[in-house]
Amino acid sequence: MTDRTTQESRPTVPDPRKAETATGTVLSRRRLLGTAGATGLVLGAAGAGIGYAAAPAGATPLTALGSDRAVFHGKHQPGITEGLQAQGHLAAFDLAAGAGRKEAAALLRRWSATAERLMAGEPAAHGDTEVARDAGPSSLTITFGFGHSFFDRTGLLKQRPAALDPLPAFSSDRLDRARSDGDLWVQIGADDALVAFHALRAVQKDAGGAARLRWQMNGFNRSPGATARPRTARNLMGQVDGTHNPRPGDADFDRRVFVPADGDPGWMANGSYVVVRRIRMLLDDWEKLSLTQQENVMGRRKSDGAPLSGGTETTEMDLEKTGEDGSYVVPVNAHARITRPDQNGGAAMLRRPFSYHDGFDAGGVPDAGLLFICWQADPLRGFVPVQRKLDRGDALSQYVRHEASGLFAVPGGAAKGEYVGQRLLEG
Amino acid sequence: MTDRTTQESRPTVPDPRKAETATGTVLSRRRLLGTAGATGLVLGAAGAGIGYAAAPAGATPLTALGSDRAVFHGKHQPGITEGLQAQGHLAAFDLAAGAGRKEAAALLRRWSATAERLMAGEPAAHGDTEVARDAGPSSLTITFGFGHSFFDRTGLLKQRPAALDPLPAFSSDRLDRARSDGDLWVQIGADDALVAFHALRAVQKDAGGAARLRWQMNGFNRSPGATARPRTARNLMGQVDGTHNPRPGDADFDRRVFVPADGDPGWMANGSYVVVRRIRMLLDDWEKLSLTQQENVMGRRKSDGAPLSGGTETTEMDLEKTGEDGSYVVPVNAHARITRPDQNGGAAMLRRPFSYHDGFDAGGVPDAGLLFICWQADPLRGFVPVQRKLDRGDALSQYVRHEASGLFAVPGGAAKGEYVGQRLLEG
Numbered sequence: 001m002t003d004r005t006t007q008e009s010r011p012t013v014p015d016p017r018k019a020e021t022a023t024g025t026v027l028s029r030r031r032l033l034g035t036a037g038a039t040g041l042v043l044g045a046a047g048a049g050i051g052y053a054a055a056p057a058g059a060t061p062l063t064a065l066g067s068d069r070a071v072f073h074g075k076h077q078p079g080i081t082e083g084l085q086a087q088g089h090l091a092a093f094d095l096a097a098g099a100g101r102k103e104a105a106a107l108l109r110r111w112s113a114t115a116e117r118l119m120a121g122e123p124a125a126h127g128d129t130e131v132a133r134d135a136g137p138s139s140l141t142i143t144f145g146f147g148h149s150f151f152d153r154t155g156l157l158k159q160r161p162a163a164l165d166p167l168p169a170f171s172s173d174r175l176d177r178a179r180s181d182g183d184l185w186v187q188i189g190a191d192d193a194l195v196a197f198h199a200l201r202a203v204q205k206d207a208g209g210a211a212r213l214r215w216q217m218n219g220f221n222r223s224p225g226a227t228a229r230p231r232t233a234r235n236l237m238g239q240v241d242g243t244h245n246p247r248p249g250d251a252d253f254d255r256r257v258f259v260p261a262d263g264d265p266g267w268m269a270n271g272s273y274v275v276v277r278r279i280r281m282l283l284d285d286w287e288k289l290s291l292t293q294q295e296n297v298m299g300r301r302k303s304d305g306a307p308l309s310g311g312t313e314t315t316e317m318d319l320e321k322t323g324e325d326g327s328y329v330v331p332v333n334a335h336a337r338i339t340r341p342d343q344n345g346g347a348a349m350l351r352r353p354f355s356y357h358d359g360f361d362a363g364g365v366p367d368a369g370l371l372f373i374c375w376q377a378d379p380l381r382g383f384v385p386v387q388r389k390l391d392r393g394d395a396l397s398q399y400v401r402h403e404a405s406g407l408f409a410v411p412g413g414a415a416k417g418e419y420v421g422q423r424l425l426e427g
Numbered sequence: 428m429t430d431r432t433t434q435e436s437r438p439t440v441p442d443p444r445k446a447e448t449a450t451g452t453v454l455s456r457r458r459l460l461g462t463a464g465a466t467g468l469v470l471g472a473a474g475a476g477i478g479y480a481a482a483p484a485g486a487t488p489l490t491a492l493g494s495d496r497a498v499f500h501g502k503h504q505p506g507i508t509e510g511l512q513a514q515g516h517l518a519a520f521d522l523a524a525g526a527g528r529k530e531a532a533a534l535l536r537r538w539s540a541t542a543e544r545l546m547a548g549e550p551a552a553h554g555d556t557e558v559a560r561d562a563g564p565s566s567l568t569i570t571f572g573f574g575h576s577f578f579d580r581t582g583l584l585k586q587r588p589a590a591l592d593p594l595p596a597f598s599s600d601r602l603d604r605a606r607s608d609g610d611l612w613v614q615i616g617a618d619d620a621l622v623a624f625h626a627l628r629a630v631q632k633d634a635g636g637a638a639r640l641r642w643q644m645n646g647f648n649r650s651p652g653a654t655a656r657p658r659t660a661r662n663l664m665g666q667v668d669g670t671h672n673p674r675p676g677d678a679d680f681d682r683r684v685f686v687p688a689d690g691d692p693g694w695m696a697n698g699s700y701v702v703v704r705r706i707r708m709l710l711d712d713w714e715k716l717s718l719t720q721q722e723n724v725m726g727r728r729k730s731d732g733a734p735l736s737g738g739t740e741t742t743e744m745d746l747e748k749t750g751e752d753g754s755y756v757v758p759v760n761a762h763a764r765i766t767r768p769d770q771n772g773g774a775a776m777l778r779r780p781f782s783y784h785d786g787f788d789a790g791g792v793p794d795a796g797l798l799f800i801c802w803q804a805d806p807l808r809g810f811v812p813v814q815r816k817l818d819r820g821d822a823l824s825q826y827v828r829h830e831a832s833g834l835f836a837v838p839g840g841a842a843k844g845e846y847v848g849q850r851l852l853e854g
Contacts, residue, residue: 063652065492086513086620086650129714130665130729134654192653193513194661197784197795201710204791213791218784223513223650225490226619227561234621238557283628287556302557357624357645358785364631364640368624 065191065224066136072116074413075270076258077420079143080352080375081248084233085189087196088219088354090276090371091203092147092182092406093211101154103210104184105425108144110206111186112419114199115142124202132198138191142199144420145185145274145408153183159265159424161409163273163379170391172402179215179278179404187274187373189354191224215404217278219354219371236355236368237286237399239298240305243313244340246350256348256382257375259412267423270412272375275349275383278356278404281369286399297395299334307336335396338389349374349382369400379407492618492651493563499543501840502697503685504847506570507779507802508675511660512616514623515646515781517703517798518630519574519609519833520638528581530637531611532852535571537633538613539846541626542569551629559625565618569626571847572612572701572835580610586692586851590700590806591836597818599829606642606705606831614701614800616781618651642831644705646781646798663782663795664713664826666725667732670740671767673777683775683809684802686839694850697839699802702776702810705783705831708796713826724822726761734763762823765816776801776809796827806834 070078095104114124121137123130151160186203190196204213221233233241246253254260259268286294295302299317308329309318317340321329330337352375357368376382390397414420497505522531541551548564550557578587613630617623631640648660660668673680681687686695713721722728726735726744735757736745744767748756757764779802784795803809817824841847 062655063490065650065652066654087647127714129710131661131663133661133665133730134656135649136653136655138650138653192650193647194649194663194782195653197663197782201714201793205714213787216787218786220514220620222562222621223492223565223619225492225652226563226565226622227493228489228563229561234558234560236558236621236624238560283556287554287628287632303560355621355624359645360640360643366628 062136066138068139068191069121069137070119070139070141072112072119072142072414073416076272077143077410077413078119079141079187079189080257080272080350080410082139082141082189083224084221084352084354085139085141085196086191086221086223087189087193088221088371089186089188089196089200089216090219090354090373091186091188091200091216092214093184093186093207094214095150095153095183095211096209099153099210101156101425104150104154105422107184107207107210108421108425109419111142111144111203112414114202114206115144115420118142118199118202124205127205129198129201131201132192132195135192135195138195140190140195140199141188142203143187143410145187145410146421146424147182147185147406147408149181150183154425156424159267159427161265161268161273164407164409167275167379167384167405167407168388170387170402172391172397172400173405174401174403175405176403179217181406182214182408184211185274185276185406185408185410217356217371217404218358219356221354233353235353235370236281236283236357237294238302240300240302240313241353241370242351243300243305256377257350259377263377267421267427268409268411269423272377272410273379273382274406274408274410275372275374275376275379276404276406276408277370277372277402279370279372280367280401280403282399282401283366283368296331297335297399299330299336308334331395333393333395335390335394338394339386348378349376349386351375375410489563490652493565495566495618496548496564497546497566497568499539499546499569499841500843503699504570504837504840505546506568506614506616507684507699507777507837509566509568509616510651511648511779511781512566512568512623513618513648513650514616514620515648515798516613516615516623516627516643517646517781517800518613518615518627518643519641520611520613520634521641522577522580522610522638523636526580526637528583528852531577531581532849534611534634534637535848535852536846537635538569538571538630539841541629541633542571542847545569545626545629551632554632556625556628558628559619559622562619562622565622567617567622567626568615569630570614570837572614572837573848573851574609574612574833574835576608577610581852583851586694586854588692588695588700588836591834594702594806594811594832594834595815597814597829599818599824599827600832601828601830602832603830606644608833609641609835611638612701612703612833612835612837644783644798644831645785646783648781660780662780662797663708663710663784664721665729667727667729667740668780668797669778670727670732683804684777686804690804694848694854695836695838696850699804699837700806700809701833701835701837702799702801702803702806703831703833703835704797704799704829706797706799707794707828707830709826709828710793710795723758724762724826726757726763735761758822760820760822762817762821765821766813775805776803776813778802802837 070082072078117124119137119140148164151157188196188199235241246256257272259271261269263269291302295308300307305313307315307317309321317330319330323329352373354371356371360366374383411421497509499505544551546564546567575591578584615623615626662668673683684699686698688696690696718729722735732740734742734744736748744757746757750756779800781798783798787793801810838848
């Protein structure tokens with residue numbers, strides 16, 4: 001009897017082939033990324049013996065999906081360079097009335113301790129809900145950031161980076177301020193939905209009286225193993241997404257994504273700035289287009305993401321190529337032409353999104369789209385110039401609507417014994 | 428470089444160990460359940476060559492998560508006896524004004540054709556959105572049912588089963604009628620969120636002018652491989668759920684879950700009745716309880732689901748056992764005592780739920796809980812008597828609130844060349 005055809009919850013008789021397979025999977029993933037720039041490394045780890053997930057006798061072992069584990073401590077925070085996770089939660093908190101720097105420091109200390117435990121597959125230190133019990137770490141990452149308003153409320157205005165200055169207004173913005181911004185930002189990602197929810201509730205509980213939830217959003221990506229394309233993002237428009245992302249290991253990956261170790265302000269050393277946009281897709285309009293129309297909007301083939309000028313997904317786009325009628329094969333307002341990396345300072349941002357779907361309105365119109373999340377050393381060289389260009393004539397813009405926005409300073413990773421943001425809050 | 432540590436979407440160099448592992452995983456799951464009662468069997472299937480998911484050269488193979496496939500045609504519809512899937516959508520549709528039996532028959536024909544294609548990992552026949560492109564079937568199931576109001580609208584009152592009579596009112600009900608009931612019901616489950624969303628949109632598109640969406644809900648369960656407990660449900664209260672579910676292969680499984688082949692009405696042969704309840708969990712209240720208090724509410728240990736009278740999850744509960752103070756070890760109002768199968772006609776229902784989380788209200792209170800879905804040959808011997816007992820003194824009732832409800836007749840599976848409900852609509 002396989003686990004796909006039974007309803008019951010009893011440990012089954014072990015299947016030797018399965019045990020062997022699971023171990024093989026774990027081992028095949030127990031590899032480090034050989035680049036200095038990457039951190040928050042995801043390691044395969046044996047399923048039995050990790051915190052919660054100690055296997056009962058005779059149980060089916062975890063697969064890599066459950067046993068993979070991201071590391072909390074390091075040069076950078078986790079949740080930036082790792083592959084896309086299947087489930088995500090974004091949340092913003094505002095400090096409570098009367099809470100200041102001291103309360104914020106205590107909160108970041110609690111949050112860091114919880115993130116370290118949960119990412120290792122262990123229960124929270126106090127009052128764990130047990131929702132993640134039996135599960136492996138499932139690549140859980142928890143990431144923390146500070147918004148513009150945080151620095152007013154904590155008397156830390158002198159430490160506020162200029163990079164946190166509010167983003168310019170864009171013509172496609174229809175921003176709901178109640179779902180934008182916030183003093184503190186938390187990103188949770190995991191390959192299991194209950195592991196992710198468990199972490200979200202633990203983070204909310206840790207906030208206690210110090211901060212209250214301002215907004216929260218849920219998202220998703222492909223499950224690992226569901227596709228033969230390794231961790232390709234395909235979004236809810238059906239498009240391949242992320243082709244020209246900088247890759248860990250690229251010569252200038254660190255320069256684009258992370259604040260240098262000697263950067264300014266000092267507390268942001270090895271940190272990054274994240275732009276978060278809830279981008280609703282007008283799917284009913286989009287799906288009325290023919291395949292050719294959709295491909296002309298994007299400038300790429302829908303099937304595999306190759307440029308309309310030919311080749312494969314990674315082939316350089318030929319911007320000058322014309323068709324029989326003399327017009328450009330990649331239309332002048334095609335999304336991929338406008339966002340082309342060499343036109344925008346070399347893809348100075350790393351996109352790491354989740355899709356979202358929050359149901360339908362009364363008319364049957366889906367509330368669905370992209371939780372766009374991009375990472376950069378400097379928003380004025382990353383997100384802003386690209387979005388300015390899109391604002392001036394992107395064919396895609398009539399099929400999307402930016403409904404919420406946030407910009408947060410995400411400090412570098414905490415060393416052992418430290419908490420995230422310690423250099424800001426105790427500097 | 429592993430797929431867990433890169434952002435990019437290009438096929439990577441094949442890793443022989445990985446290929447071997449994935450193949451092993453697929454093979455280890457290619458097993459049939461040797462019981463006459465089960466259908467909609469989930470088979471492992473090779474990743475390459477299935478519809479969409481033909482692997483590009485050099486790509487990482489699908490794991491069993493992606494390649495597992497449920498079968499559309501059979502004695503019973505899929506989505507009833509299969510293991511819990513990681514992602515789920517529930518939707519109800521009402522027939523449009525002027526649409527009747529003829530339009531309903533055409534819709535069920537379209538829906539059946541779409542379900543067959545998508546469950547095989549193939550694109551929809553017309554205007555596929557390509558959101559599932561590159562992915563394997565990922566255990567997708569699509570299941571269709573008819574509500575009480577369907578029979579009025581289609582002039583089929585004589586065919587309406589008595590089992591569809593409205594459920595009695597329960598004291599814990601706080602039902603939103605706009606999110607309850609409906610002419611037609613669709614359940615979608617898959618182990619990949621984009622595969623599930625793709626199917627939901629295809630079903631909505633097929634509805635066309637014949638039916639409009641009445642309500643829709645999203646849910647989730649553990650991802651396969653995230654836990655060493657095979658397909659145990661743990662809910663958002665942290666409780667093991669489903670211990671006493673009847674199991675395919677039990678002597679009376681079919682009798683409990685499915686209408687007999689010679690049952691009444693004839694078009695429901697091999698069908699089942701499904702009760703769907705959106706049960707909100709009052710998690711802030713629940714999580715204030717101590718572990719001991721929570722265990723007394725449930726009558727089971729939280730860690731492993733064993734009865735408080737001792738043993739393991741599957742040990743029979745000792746209802747008479749008393750503690751040193753003379754009181755019952757399993758409290759008289761404990762949820763597990765009241766729902767004990769031998770007190771309720773032998774667990775005459777099969778529970779197959781999804782958890783849900785639709786964010787938080789303005790006060791930070793989670794809108795989360797259980798999409799309770801239970802299957803039975805007769806609701807008056809399944810759901811109703813159990814819920815009546817719970818209504819009279821279940822300790823759990825103050826921590827949950829039933830916010831929506833539906834009862835649907837789910838006909839037997841379609842044979843090749845037939846569509847679901849054909850014997851009703853053309854009978």
